Amino acid sequence: MNKIVLGLLLGALLGAIDGGTAWFTPAVRPAIVGIIFGSTFKGLIAGVAAGIFARKVNSVPLGILVGLAVGFVLAFLVAYLQHGYYFEIILPGSIVGGLVGWATQRYGAPATATAAAR
Amino acid sequence: MSRFLSDKAVERLRSAGALPELSGSRYVLQEFLARGGMGVVYAAQDKTLNRRVAIKVLDSSDSHSMLGERLMREARVLAQLEHPGIVPVHDAGTLADGRVFYVMKFVEGSRVDQFLNSASSLPERLRLFLRICETVSFAHSRGILHRDLKPSNVMVGAFGEVLVIDWGLAKILRSDSAERSEETVSLTEPLSGAVAGNGETEITSATHDGMILGTPGFMSPEQAQGKSSSLDARTDIFSLGKLLETIITPTKNTTAIRIPRTLRAICEKAAAESLSQRYASVSALAEDVSRFLDGMPVSAYCENLWERAQRFYTRYQAAILLITAYLLMRAIFVFFGRH
Numbered sequence: 001m002n003k004i005v006l007g008l009l010l011g012a013l014l015g016a017i018d019g020g021t022a023w024f025t026p027a028v029r030p031a032i033v034g035i036i037f038g039s040t041f042k043g044l045i046a047g048v049a050a051g052i053f054a055r056k057v058n059s060v061p062l063g064i065l066v067g068l069a070v071g072f073v074l075a076f077l078v079a080y081l082q083h084g085y086y087f088e089i090i091l092p093g094s095i096v097g098g099l100v101g102w103a104t105q106r107y108g109a110p111a112t113a114t115a116a117a118r
Numbered sequence: 119m120s121r122f123l124s125d126k127a128v129e130r131l132r133s134a135g136a137l138p139e140l141s142g143s144r145y146v147l148q149e150f151l152a153r154g155g156m157g158v159v160y161a162a163q164d165k166t167l168n169r170r171v172a173i174k175v176l177d178s179s180d181s182h183s184m185l186g187e188r189l190m191r192e193a194r195v196l197a198q199l200e201h202p203g204i205v206p207v208h209d210a211g212t213l214a215d216g217r218v219f220y221v222m223k224f225v226e227g228s229r230v231d232q233f234l235n236s237a238s239s240l241p242e243r244l245r246l247f248l249r250i251c252e253t254v255s256f257a258h259s260r261g262i263l264h265r266d267l268k269p270s271n272v273m274v275g276a277f278g279e280v281l282v283i284d285w286g287l288a289k290i291l292r293s294d295s296a297e298r299s300e301e302t303v304s305l306t307e308p309l310s311g312a313v314a315g316n317g318e319t320e321i322t323s324a325t326h327d328g329m330i331l332g333t334p335g336f337m338s339p340e341q342a343q344g345k346s347s348s349l350d351a352r353t354d355i356f357s358l359g360k361l362l363e364t365i366i367t368p369t370k371n372t373t374a375i376r377i378p379r380t381l382r383a384i385c386e387k388a389a390a391e392s393l394s395q396r397y398a399s400v401s402a403l404a405e406d407v408s409r410f411l412d413g414m415p416v417s418a419y420c421e422n423l424w425e426r427a428q429r430f431y432t433r434y435q436a437a438i439l440l441i442t443a444y445l446l447m448r449a450i451f452v453f454f455g456r457h
Contacts, residue, residue, distance in 0.1 A: 024452045064436055088451050095444040102436050 003108035007051025008044055010103050014096045015043020025088070039093075042078060046070045046097040047104070054104035063105035064098045071097020138175040139215035145173060157189060161224060164208075170224040171208060176217045186218040193220035195288050199260060203253030203282055225283075226276045231269035235369050240377075243365050244411055247358075249280040251404035254358065257282075258351045258400055263289040265349070267357035268336040269364050289349060336360045339391055352396045355403055359388025359396075362407070380410055383419035 001009075019039025022028050028035060050067045057063070075093025079086045138160070140147050145162040151172060152159045162173045176189050193210040200206065210220035227233075230250075234243065250272055254264060264271075265287040273281045338356035340348050363385045366377055384406050390396045397403040406416040413433030415421060421429065431438060 021448050024448070025455050027455075060436065064440075091447050092444055095440050095447070099437060099440045099444075102440065 001108055002051075003054040003104045003110070004048055004051035006108035007047035007049075007054070007100055007104045009047070011043035011045070011047020011050070011096075011100045012040050013043070014099060015040040015046070018043065018092055018096050021092070028085075038078060042071075042074045042093065043096055043100070046074055046093075047100045050097065050101040050104045051108070053101070054108065055110065058105070058110075060102060060105045063101040065101070067097040067099065067101020067104075068094045069097070071095070071100075138173070138217055138219065139213050140173075142214050143211075145171065145221065147173075162221070164221070171221050172205075172224045173219055173221050175213065175219040186212075189218045189220065192286055192288070195262060195290065196220075196222070196285055199257055199262065199285075201253055201256045203249060203256070203280055204285075205281055205283055225273055225281055227273050227279075227281075229270050230272040230274055230280075230365070233274040234269075234365065240366060241411055244381075244407055246274065246280055247362050247365050248404055248407055248411075250282060250361065251358065251400050251407070253280070253282045254354055255400040255404065257288075258354070261291045263291065263349060263351065264354050264357075265289055265341065266333055266336075267354055267361055268333050269361065272361070289346075291350070340393065348393075350393075351399055352393050355396050355400060356389050358400065358403060359385050359390075362388060378410075379425075380416055380419045380421070384410065384416060387418040 016036055016039065019036035020032075022035045022039075023032055046067065049070045050063065053066045054063055072090060072094040074097070075090040076086075078093070079089040082089065137147060138158075140162065144166045145164055148161040148163055148170070150158065151161050157174045157176045159172055159174045162171055163169075164171050174189070176186055190210060193207050196204065196207045197210075205222045205225055208221045208223065210218075212218055230246070233246075238246075250267075254267065257264060262285075264282065264285060266284060267282070271282065271284045273283055275281060334342075336357045338349075338353045341353055341356075366381060366385070384403070387395065387406075388397055388403050397406070402417070406418055409416050413429055415426070415429070
């Protein structure tokens with residue numbers, strides 16, 4: 001599996017799980033489906049970005065940093081549009097980005113290997 | 119005649135007389151580089167291709183001598199081993215003064231023991247070792263044993279290329295239909311049992327059982343006992359084990375490196391006294407070193423539960439910290455959300 005596809009799938013999965021944790025906040029429980037979809041989409045974009053970066057740069061610390069940064073920016077946008085829950089959205093969202101950044105650096109085939117395997 | 123010349127002048131004349139006669143060849147002598155077991159290596163300029171080359175010239179001028187034959191065989195062995203980790207041979211022949219020579223690529227760089235003096239981390243050192251293993255493994259796949267692997271026989275080029283040099287004691291193992299026969303390419307002068315303790319190659323002229331070839335401290339017990347007929351890939355593996363030990367041992371110019379027990383076990387297994395306890399092939403040794411680098415368990419060491427947990431944590435440290443931070447954060451948000 002190449003790094004972009006890995007980032008996309010893992011980002012979506014972790015995003016969905018992250019969105020699912022909103023269930024523990026009773027105030028937002030009625031909107032749980034929308035939150036999960038939104039969070040999944042956010043994770044998906046962060047995953048693709050981390051995957052593209054991993055294809056170009058081979059460095060685990062930098063991958064984590066880029067993942068954290070992309071996760072932070074996307075989560076900030078979501079929180080900004082929501083007008084609230086800044087910490088609850090931004091901090092876990094950034095960490096999810098960092099995790100995807102780490103995974104795309106450690107796993108997933110580099111672009112050349114993927115091309116050669118075809 | 120020496121009554122009319124100073125000692126220095128006589129010495130200069132002697133060394134000039136020892137220089138190879140390159141006139142009539144396409145090479146121009148530049149400088150002395152090193153002295154090997156039976157020959158001298160010079161830097162020379164290839165006039166035709168306008169490039170710098172290294173030229174190994176036999177000391178003796180008798181091209182039909184055993185030594186001359188052996189130098190030619192060394193050149194042929196090297197020519198067969200086309201690999202990025204082995205210095206390529208460009209030309210071979212006999213000079214006007216009757217000395218046998220061969221020409222190889224001029225490598226700019228430093229010997230691995232000198233290279234290690236510059237600061238390098240443990241993973242860097244291990245990756246360098248893996249490249250040595252690749253070269254030796256390639257030679258083994260061509261049925262050739264090096265038999266003199268040691269830090270001074272590994273060069274690190276200016277661009278980080280790793281080259282295994284001095285195949286003077288190389289041994290060709292051939293598989294015949296009935297039995298395996300051996301041909302040794304021993305390229306050194308007879309020193310009749312001389313034992314050098316300063317890292318110099320200990321050499322003899324022949325390679326039959328009872329003759330000792332190699333370098334003390336790096337040669338395997340079977341080599342030291344002169345059991346030429348029982349040598350196989352595991353002989354080089356022993357030397358690689360000793361070489362690995364040297365590579366991972368911090369030098370005085372480097373910062374202290376903590377050598378993990380796992381890595382020590384790899385060295386010990388590679389350099390085991392008994393042939394049967396060593397790695398069966400260079401690739402198996404390299405595989406263990408690669409696994410160590412990747413934070414995976416190695417075949418040379420049976421770790422306990424605590425060590426396994428430590429290795430798991432080291433391998434997945436970043437992910438474990440991120441997941442812990444995430445879960446902690448979520449727990450805090452849930453806790454404060456309810457109160």
